[in-house]
Each structure stands twice: as C-alpha cells, then as structure tokens.
Amino acid sequence: MSVSTVEDQAAVNTVDASLGQQNTSSATSARLSHLQLLEAESIQIFREVAAEFQKPVMLYSIGKDSSVMLRLAQKAFYPGPIPFPLLHVDTGYKFHEMIEFRDNLTRELGLDLKVWRNEQALLDGANPVALGTQRCCGLLKTTALLDGLRAHGYDAAFGGARRDEEKSRAKERIFSFRDKAGQWDPKNQRPEVWNLYNARISPGESIRVFPLSNWTELDVWHYIYTENIPIVPLYFAKERRMIVRGDSLIPVEQSFVKSLPGEEQWVRSRLRSLGCSPCTGAIRSDADTIPKIIAELVGFRSSERANRVIDHDTDGSMEIKKREGYF
Amino acid sequence: MAILEINDEEQETVNTQNDGEGDALAVDAEFAIDEFLHAEQAKDLLRFSTAGSVDDGKSTLIGRLLYDSRNVYEDQVRAVTGVATSSTGSTNSGIDFALLTDGLRAEREQGITIDVAYRYFSTQRRKFIIADTPGHEQYTRNMATGASTADLAIILIDARKGILTQSKRHAFISSLLGIRHIVAAVNKMDLVGYSEEVYRGIESDLRELVGRSFAAANGDVGGGPTHGQVLAMDGAPGFGGELTVIPVSALEGDNVVDRSVNMPWYDGPTLLEHLENVPVGVTDSTVAFRLPVQRVIRPDQNYRGFAGQIAAGVIRKGDEIVALPSGLRSRVASITTFDGDLDEARAPMSIALTLEDERDISRGDVIVAPEGQPHHATAIEAAVVWFDGTRLETHKPYLLKHGPQTVSARVTQVLYRNNIETLEHEAVPSLGMNDVGAVEVHVVRPLFFDAYAENRATGNFILIDPATNATVAAGMIRRGISGEAWKTKHKPALVFVPEERADAVELALLGDDVPVVRTKVKTPRVLQALLAAGVVVLIEGLAVVEEEHAIDAMELTEEALLERLRS
The missing domain is CATH 2.40.30.10 (Translation factors)
Structure with missing residues (x-):
C-alpha cells in the first residue's frame, strides 16, 4: 500500500463529503484534541472514585504511566491536595534510580506515600533466578499487592494500566471488580456504559480503577512532553553497564544475575518500561530527550511489553496473572 | 503505529537533504519530530463500535484495518503468523488477521469473541478507539456497552447471507444508543464474485432496515423504507442518522484501506477514508450549559470549587448560572484548572467553577445556564x-x-x-x-x-x-x-384503621385529593407495589405490618392523619 495514494483519495473524498457538510467549520474550531479528551475523561474518573469510595489508594509504580496518573490526580483535585495516599509495591529489586526518584518526588509534592514489601519472601531469598519469573512475580508483586491492599483496608486502587498494552487488558473495564480474594473474572465483568461507573461493593471486595485505559503509549509520551512531567532518568539513553546476551540487554544491578565472561559491557541504552532490574530488558538507544524517545517510539516495530522478560513464560501469561490479582 | 509512515517519509526527506552529513541529520530529525508532535497535537478522536461474529469476518476486518494502516507491531504479527489451526480458516498471506484482535484465552479456545475489547490505532489524520463487540444474541449487553461511547458504528454484513438477525440487532442497538453515523460494511464480496447486483440488493435492504431502526429507537413501531442518506432528521427530539454502505473484502483487502480494483462500479470511499472524514467533535447536543457536580473542592476557607465534567454547552467567566435543585442563581467567578484559570470552557472538559455568591451546592446537584434549563x-x-x-x-x-x-x-x-x-x-x-x-x-x-x-x-x-x-x-x-404534582403533596403510606371508621377516613382523604386504595390483601409485595405507585393504602384492622410507611390511625382523627401524610 502506498501512503500517498490513500492521502490523495482521502482528499478527493473530502471534497465529495464536504458537499453535505457545510456547517461543520464553526464547530471544528471548538473541537478538543484527543489529549484534551483523554485528560477530561481521566479526571472525571478520579473525581468519581474520590467521591464514591471510603478508602481509595493510587498504586504508584514510579514508571511513566504512574507519572501521568499522578499529574492527572493533581489536576482532578486542584487547588486542593490529592485526597488519597500512594502505594508503592516494592519488590526489593527495583532500580535504585527509581527509588531515589520516588522519594524525591513524593517529598517535593508532599504526597502521602506508603510502601509495601513481601519481607518474608525476601528474607527467604525469593528472586527470579532462584524461583523463576512466574513464582517470583507471584510472591513479590501479586501477593505483596494483595497483602498491602488488605492491610490498609483500601476499597479502590488506581492502576496505570492501559488497554493498548496487552490483549487481555484490552477487555478490562475502567472500574474492574475484584472479589474478596482480589481476583478478576474476565467472564463476569460488570457492564460499563457511558461514564456511569458502578462503585458499589460488599465488604472485602474492591475495585481496581484504570484512569488511563484509553491512553496509548504514544499518548502517554506526548502528554509527558507537553505537560513537562518529570520521569525517572532510566528512560533516557546514556552509557550503562549491561549484560549483553543475544538480543537482550540485562542491566547490571543485582549480584544474583550472573554474567558469562565478556558479556558485561558499556552500552548506550535506555529502558522502555520500568520493572524489576533482573527482568526488565534495556534497548540500545540514543534517545536522551523526550522528542527523541517519541521519534524512536513511532519508528518502533515491536510492542512495548516485548522487552519484558516476564511476559514470555506462557501464551496468555498476563491474563493468568490478572486473574490471580496482578494488575 | 500508523505514524510509521510519517516517520519513514521524514527520514527519507532528511536523508535526501543531508547526504552524508551525520550531524545535520540529527538536527533535522529533531525538527521533524517537532513537526510530528505538532501534527499529532492537532489530531481529533473518533470512537467507533463494531459488532459481528467470527463468521462475518469481523475480527478479520479489524485485523485488516490495523495491518493495512500499519498499526500492527512486528512481534504481534510474528505471534499470529503460521498458526496451524486458525479460528477463521483465513490463510491468506499466512497471517490470520482475526488472531490479531481475539484476546482472551477462553475466546481463542471457543473461537468466539465474548466481551467488549478496545483497540487503538491512528492515521495521519485521526486517532481511533474501536469498541469491538460480539454479535451473538446473548451478548446484546456487550454491544450496548460498546455503542454507549461510540460516535460511529460499523455493521458487518456477509454478502452471501445478506441481513441476518444479528445485523438487525446491531442496527437497532446502535440507533437506540444514539449513534449518528452508521456504516454497513458488506463483507466477503470476493465470495460473490464482486457482484454489483448482490451489493445493490443488500444496500437497499439496509436503507430500509436502518430507517426502521431509527424510528424504533424513537419509540415508533414501524417506519417505512427510507430513501437517501439522511434519516429521521426532522422533528426533534428524536434520533437521526446517516447510513454509509461500503462493499469490502476483509480477507483480500478490498476497500478496507486500499481501493478495490475488483469493484470499479463502486465510487464511494473506502472504509478507512470514511472513518477519517466523518465529522466528529461536532456536538450532537442541542441543550445549553450543564455541569453535574461530582465533588466540592474546598482546600481552605477561601476557595470553594464545584468540580465536574461539563455535560453540555459552554461556560464563560461572569456568566449567570442556576444551581439545581435549589434554583439559586449566581455568577461564575472563575473557571479553575491546574493549568491556570480559563475564560471559557466547554463540554466535555473537566473543570471546577467558583461562584460569586456562597451557595450550598453538593455532589449530585447540577449547575446550568438560566436559559434552557433541563x-x-x-x-x-x-x-x-x-x-x-x-x-x-x-x-x-x-x-x-x-x-x-x-x-x-x-x-x-x-x-x-x-x-x-x-x-x-x-x-x-x-x-x-x-x-x-x-x-x-x-x-x-x-x-x-x-x-x-x-x-x-x-x-x-x-x-x-x-x-x-x-x-x-x-x-x-x-x-x-x-401529573406528578399530587404525589409530592402526600406521601404514600399504609394506614391501618378500625373497620367501622374506614368509610369516613376514605372520604376525608379523597376530599383532600389523596389517592386512596382500600384493600384487605396484606401480601408485602402487593403493598410494596401500591406504595411505589404513590398511593395511600387503607387497611381495615389492627396494624400488623412492620413497615416504615405504616401509620396506625386507631388513635388519630382524620385531620391528624392528613397532617401526618403531608409531613
């Protein structure tokens, strides 16, 4: 297919179509851009949750989506403060730059940050090399998340997941009901029409709320750019120490990730999404500004999660994790 | 990633201009991305719904739309290429387009699409959100869910079968949910030899069907065949809409993104051209300013903001408003946002208003323009x-x-x-x-x-x-x-009276325009139904029902009873 052909045909078609649509130009000037529409939708969701739930919390993962979510929450309640705390589920294997960024940002903005770790599992030596990625995620992410939510008695938890990330997420509601065990039943989701969200739950049940559901990865970057939102420096390219193994770049951070002779190299690289250091692959990149990251992104030919080691375990592994209670 | 093309094009331009000069290339690439971001910023958003089953080739159509407009990532294509058992039997070019969109494991195992799945793609002109919904009767609710936020609906027709029950259901649900732009994609044209005759027959049936659907959505029973593109536009309030019919083959790619060479008799737009050109953001609303209040923002004594998403119309600083249900008036002192105060805001922006006067307004109230109230x-x-x-x-x-x-x-x-x-x-x-x-x-x-x-x-x-x-x-x-006025005058109640006073009490209540029903049935369901209808139920005998609406009139005079019913 040739792009120019489509363009030419579309132009011809516009002329045809315009015959019947003389009065659209005045309304066009009042039109909101897609980012304005997405922002308005997300803010409405934040305000509904704050009004309808007893004890909401925002899951804060430190990544770019969380950064956008945080800005939208600030906007939703401005000039008041964000009326709920942030919860970071810390696996203990996050990059140290992430933790520094988190602590600086929450201090500057005066946010109420809670951190939850599965200390017992960490004491028992849980790590992805010893347990495999699935069991490790199960203990340090899913169990920790469910325990953290239960311990604080949160009845609604915002997450930064987007429907364009992965196929099972494409079916997730904006208000996603979780039973008493925190689990998701994809076959029995509440119908969700217009922007009328059903926030009613019984004791012990909860709702996961995804205000960024309709944002794409490009929308998120574009918003970070236009809003000048601070993000973790790991997203920007620089010379980093990496284990180079086949096509994978594994950041050198945790001692239990062993390298073979010659594998450790300085590579100009960056992270496309942030996770745990042993399980998040880096990419070779020169993108050290947000426009360059976007330029790289629009030229990208593989989807965002492809460099997440964890998703390769089994086909449909995200759906299994989600059913168990993961985001 | 439709933007791939733009990027490719830009790279090409850059290369031509900067043959062999690496540094200049980097600078121009940066300039190009600025232009790209600028273009990106100007894009609007079209939300559309699709409905149909695997048999109609709906997933194949969406897969084709994404693939041909270069919105599919390479790893996603790799994951569905050369799959041994394909749910649709589509083996063309080794890519099973349907598998690009069929999400959940259960669905893949059963070969059907159960739930609403949302997809995102963009072209140089526009961003799109697809609400992809199943077509089976048992999933009408999912179809309604997808249609509720859509500006446009694509109804899929199998050219070999013509209009089926499922097509009718989708046309009706779409009109009921207020979708103005209906597109009928007559698919599998390759299997009917790209026959214009077959297409024209279906097209004519579709015009009749959509005309009737809009009529039914407005509460009318029938409605005859409709000619031309504009349906039921006159006589507000009521739904009106526009039907566009396009002959396609999702499997072969005819008229989805690329113009078909097999149907020279069709001179209308391809599906993507139509999606790119349908007007959006042109508000369908005919009503004045509405702000349903979601939350009162009150960080300190000096600020009281009424926050919500504007549901219709435009508001400017200084405008007069009415708060409902109180009916109190005031003027807009400021339109507050994180990015600074605005002079003007419009639907569907999420904002907060402050008023010149202190007004008691809370969540669930609505702030409206004084002219044209709801x-x-x-x-x-x-x-x-x-x-x-x-x-x-x-x-x-x-x-x-x-x-x-x-x-x-x-x-x-x-x-x-x-x-x-x-x-x-x-x-x-x-x-x-x-x-x-x-x-x-x-x-x-x-x-x-x-x-x-x-x-x-x-x-x-x-x-x-x-x-x-x-x-x-x-x-x-x-x-x-x-005719609701009388219901607010007296509250519904179960009144227990001694048998010998029943006639007198009934007359007294009727004399005061109270709707009265006398019954000896004490089944809770019946009593509940009567209360819900807003009437006062007279029951002869002792007060035996434990109910908040129950009044024991044994000791009450008629006047005292009327007093209680009014309170």
Missing part, C-alpha cells in the same frame, strides 16, 4: 437494555445512577419489549437478560435531565440492584411523565 420529574419514560441474569421486577427497589447522582428508584411498568427481529412492540410483564424495551421509572427525588436524544450525558442512567450490586440495566430517558 426538565425535571420524579417519573420518567425510558428505553432500557436489560443486562442482568435476574429479570426486571416491577416495584422492587433499584438504585438509579444519573451523572454523579444516585437515587432510589422503582420500575413501575414495562411499557413494551422490542422484538429484535421485527422491532415491533410486545406486551410483557418483565424484561430479561439482553431484552430491549421501554419502561416507566419512579424516583424518590426529582431528576434534572434532558432527553437522551437531545444530550447523551444528561439523558442516560444505569440501574443497580442494591442487593447484589450488579449493574442491571442501561437507560435512555425519553421524557418526564407529567
């Missing part, structure tokens, strides 16, 4: 789609959520059910899962609303079963029901 009523007629496995029960308490307001409600009457096949009205006592019909709903506090056909955001509601917390129905308000 209707209000405690009883409404509405079209509903029933979602739940448990059937509708008249007079059972439900919760009705309308904007940020939730009120206790009872469905007093099912007016009819629509036969999806014929669109005719059927007299039924109740509605079950996936039924579509019209009902009368009574609420305990007045609703301030617009007809759904006039403004979606203030004309819609959901019903929630407070016992199970399930969302049991979606409703679209048609009108308020008049």
Whole structure:
C-alpha cells in the first residue's frame, strides 16, 4: 500500500463529503484534541472514585504511566491536595534510580506515600533466578499487592494500566471488580456504559480503577512532553553497564544475575518500561530527550511489553496473572 | 503505529537533504519530530463500535484495518503468523488477521469473541478507539456497552447471507444508543464474485432496515423504507442518522484501506477514508450549559470549587448560572484548572467553577445556564437494555445512577419489549437478560435531565440492584411523565384503621385529593407495589405490618392523619 495514494483519495473524498457538510467549520474550531479528551475523561474518573469510595489508594509504580496518573490526580483535585495516599509495591529489586526518584518526588509534592514489601519472601531469598519469573512475580508483586491492599483496608486502587498494552487488558473495564480474594473474572465483568461507573461493593471486595485505559503509549509520551512531567532518568539513553546476551540487554544491578565472561559491557541504552532490574530488558538507544524517545517510539516495530522478560513464560501469561490479582 | 509512515517519509526527506552529513541529520530529525508532535497535537478522536461474529469476518476486518494502516507491531504479527489451526480458516498471506484482535484465552479456545475489547490505532489524520463487540444474541449487553461511547458504528454484513438477525440487532442497538453515523460494511464480496447486483440488493435492504431502526429507537413501531442518506432528521427530539454502505473484502483487502480494483462500479470511499472524514467533535447536543457536580473542592476557607465534567454547552467567566435543585442563581467567578484559570470552557472538559455568591451546592446537584434549563420529574419514560441474569421486577427497589447522582428508584411498568427481529412492540410483564424495551421509572427525588436524544450525558442512567450490586440495566430517558404534582403533596403510606371508621377516613382523604386504595390483601409485595405507585393504602384492622410507611390511625382523627401524610 502506498501512503500517498490513500492521502490523495482521502482528499478527493473530502471534497465529495464536504458537499453535505457545510456547517461543520464553526464547530471544528471548538473541537478538543484527543489529549484534551483523554485528560477530561481521566479526571472525571478520579473525581468519581474520590467521591464514591471510603478508602481509595493510587498504586504508584514510579514508571511513566504512574507519572501521568499522578499529574492527572493533581489536576482532578486542584487547588486542593490529592485526597488519597500512594502505594508503592516494592519488590526489593527495583532500580535504585527509581527509588531515589520516588522519594524525591513524593517529598517535593508532599504526597502521602506508603510502601509495601513481601519481607518474608525476601528474607527467604525469593528472586527470579532462584524461583523463576512466574513464582517470583507471584510472591513479590501479586501477593505483596494483595497483602498491602488488605492491610490498609483500601476499597479502590488506581492502576496505570492501559488497554493498548496487552490483549487481555484490552477487555478490562475502567472500574474492574475484584472479589474478596482480589481476583478478576474476565467472564463476569460488570457492564460499563457511558461514564456511569458502578462503585458499589460488599465488604472485602474492591475495585481496581484504570484512569488511563484509553491512553496509548504514544499518548502517554506526548502528554509527558507537553505537560513537562518529570520521569525517572532510566528512560533516557546514556552509557550503562549491561549484560549483553543475544538480543537482550540485562542491566547490571543485582549480584544474583550472573554474567558469562565478556558479556558485561558499556552500552548506550535506555529502558522502555520500568520493572524489576533482573527482568526488565534495556534497548540500545540514543534517545536522551523526550522528542527523541517519541521519534524512536513511532519508528518502533515491536510492542512495548516485548522487552519484558516476564511476559514470555506462557501464551496468555498476563491474563493468568490478572486473574490471580496482578494488575 | 500508523505514524510509521510519517516517520519513514521524514527520514527519507532528511536523508535526501543531508547526504552524508551525520550531524545535520540529527538536527533535522529533531525538527521533524517537532513537526510530528505538532501534527499529532492537532489530531481529533473518533470512537467507533463494531459488532459481528467470527463468521462475518469481523475480527478479520479489524485485523485488516490495523495491518493495512500499519498499526500492527512486528512481534504481534510474528505471534499470529503460521498458526496451524486458525479460528477463521483465513490463510491468506499466512497471517490470520482475526488472531490479531481475539484476546482472551477462553475466546481463542471457543473461537468466539465474548466481551467488549478496545483497540487503538491512528492515521495521519485521526486517532481511533474501536469498541469491538460480539454479535451473538446473548451478548446484546456487550454491544450496548460498546455503542454507549461510540460516535460511529460499523455493521458487518456477509454478502452471501445478506441481513441476518444479528445485523438487525446491531442496527437497532446502535440507533437506540444514539449513534449518528452508521456504516454497513458488506463483507466477503470476493465470495460473490464482486457482484454489483448482490451489493445493490443488500444496500437497499439496509436503507430500509436502518430507517426502521431509527424510528424504533424513537419509540415508533414501524417506519417505512427510507430513501437517501439522511434519516429521521426532522422533528426533534428524536434520533437521526446517516447510513454509509461500503462493499469490502476483509480477507483480500478490498476497500478496507486500499481501493478495490475488483469493484470499479463502486465510487464511494473506502472504509478507512470514511472513518477519517466523518465529522466528529461536532456536538450532537442541542441543550445549553450543564455541569453535574461530582465533588466540592474546598482546600481552605477561601476557595470553594464545584468540580465536574461539563455535560453540555459552554461556560464563560461572569456568566449567570442556576444551581439545581435549589434554583439559586449566581455568577461564575472563575473557571479553575491546574493549568491556570480559563475564560471559557466547554463540554466535555473537566473543570471546577467558583461562584460569586456562597451557595450550598453538593455532589449530585447540577449547575446550568438560566436559559434552557433541563426538565425535571420524579417519573420518567425510558428505553432500557436489560443486562442482568435476574429479570426486571416491577416495584422492587433499584438504585438509579444519573451523572454523579444516585437515587432510589422503582420500575413501575414495562411499557413494551422490542422484538429484535421485527422491532415491533410486545406486551410483557418483565424484561430479561439482553431484552430491549421501554419502561416507566419512579424516583424518590426529582431528576434534572434532558432527553437522551437531545444530550447523551444528561439523558442516560444505569440501574443497580442494591442487593447484589450488579449493574442491571442501561437507560435512555425519553421524557418526564407529567401529573406528578399530587404525589409530592402526600406521601404514600399504609394506614391501618378500625373497620367501622374506614368509610369516613376514605372520604376525608379523597376530599383532600389523596389517592386512596382500600384493600384487605396484606401480601408485602402487593403493598410494596401500591406504595411505589404513590398511593395511600387503607387497611381495615389492627396494624400488623412492620413497615416504615405504616401509620396506625386507631388513635388519630382524620385531620391528624392528613397532617401526618403531608409531613
């Protein structure tokens, strides 16, 4: 297919179509851009949750989506403060730059940050090399998340997941009901029409709320750019120490990730999404500004999660994790 | 990643201009991305729904749309290329387009699409959100979910089969949910030899069907065949819309993104061209400013902001407003946002307003323009789609959520059910899962609303079963029901009177225009139904029913009883 052909045909078609649509130009000037529409939708969701739930919390993962979510929450309640705390589920294997960024940002903005770790599992030596990625995620992410939510008695938890990330997420509601065990039943989701969200739950049940559901990865970057939102420096390219193994770049951070002779190299690289250091692959990149990251992104030919080691375990592994209670 | 092309093009330009000069190339690449971001910023958004089953080739059509407009990532293509058992049998070019979009494991195993799946793609002109919904009868509710936020609906027709029940259902649900732009993609044209005759026959059937669907969505029974593109546009309030019919082959790619060479007789737009050119953001609403208040923001004594998403119209600093239900007036002192105060804001922006006067306004109230205020009523007629496995029960308490307001409600009457096949009205006592019909709903506090056909955001509601917390129905308000005045004068009650005084009490109440019913039946369901209808029930004998509405009139004079009923 040739792009120019489509363009030419579309132009011809516009002329045809315009015959019947003389009065659209005045309304066009009042039109909101897609980012304005997405922002308005997300803010409405934040305000509904704050009004309808007893004890909401925002899951804060430190990544770019969380950064956008945080800005939208600030906007939703401005000039008041964000009326709920942030919860970071810390696996203990996050990059140290992430933790520094988190602590600086929450201090500057005066946010109420809670951190939850599965200390017992960490004491028992849980790590992805010893347990495999699935069991490790199960203990340090899913169990920790469910325990953290239960311990604080949160009845609604915002997450930064987007429907364009992965196929099972494409079916997730904006208000996603979780039973008493925190689990998701994809076959029995509440119908969700217009922007009328059903926030009613019984004791012990909860709702996961995804205000960024309709944002794409490009929308998120574009918003970070236009809003000048601070993000973790790991997203920007620089010379980093990496284990180079086949096509994978594994950041050198945790001692239990062993390298073979010659594998450790300085590579100009960056992270496309942030996770745990042993399980998040880096990419070779020169993108050290947000426009360059976007330029790289629009030229990208593989989807965002492809460099997440964890998703390769089994086909449909995200759906299994989600059913168990993961985001 | 439709933007791939732009990037490729830009790279090409850059390369030509900067042959062999690496540094200049980097600078120009940066300039190019600025231009790209600028273009990206200007894009608008079209939300559309699709419905159909695997048999119609719906997933194949969407897969083709994404693939041909370069919105599919390479790793996603790799994951579905050369799959041994394909759910659709599509083996063309080794890519099973359907598998690009079929999400959940259960669905892949059963080869059907169960739930609404949302997809995102963009072209140089526009961003798109697809609500991809299943076509089977048992998933009507999912179809309604997808249609509720859509500006446009694509109805898929198998050219070999013509219009099936499922196509009718989708056309009807789409019109009912207020979608103005209907596109019928007549698919599998390759399997009918790209025959214009077959296509013209289906096209004519479709015009008739869509005309009838819009009529039925407005509450009319029939409606004859419609000619031309504009349907039911006259005579507001009511739904109107536009039908565009396009012959395609999703499998072969004809008229999806690329123009077909096999159908020279078709001179209309391809599917993507149409999606790129349909007007959006042109508000369908005909009503004035509405701000349903979601939250009062009050960080300190000096600031009180009424926050919400504008549901219709425009507001400017200094404008006069009316707060409902109080009816108190004031003027807009400021339109607050994180990015600074605005002079003007419009639907659907999320903002906060401060007022010049201190007004007691809380969540669920609505701030409106003084001219062109919404209707209000405690009883409404509405079209509903029933979602739940448990059937509708008249007079059972439900919760009705309308904007940020939730009120206790009872469905007093099912007016009819629509036969999806014929669109005719059927007299039924109740509605079950996936039924579509019209009902009368009574609420305990007045609703301030617009007809759904006039403004979606203030004309819609959901019903929630407070016992199970399930969302049991979606409703679209048609009108308020008049003659409600007397109901606010006296509250419904169960009045127990000694047998010998029953006649006298009845006469006294009727003399004061109180609607009275005398009964000896003490079945709780019957009594509940009568109370919900707003009447005073006279029961002869001792007070035996434990109920909040029960009044023991044994010791009360007629005057004292009337006093209590008015309080």
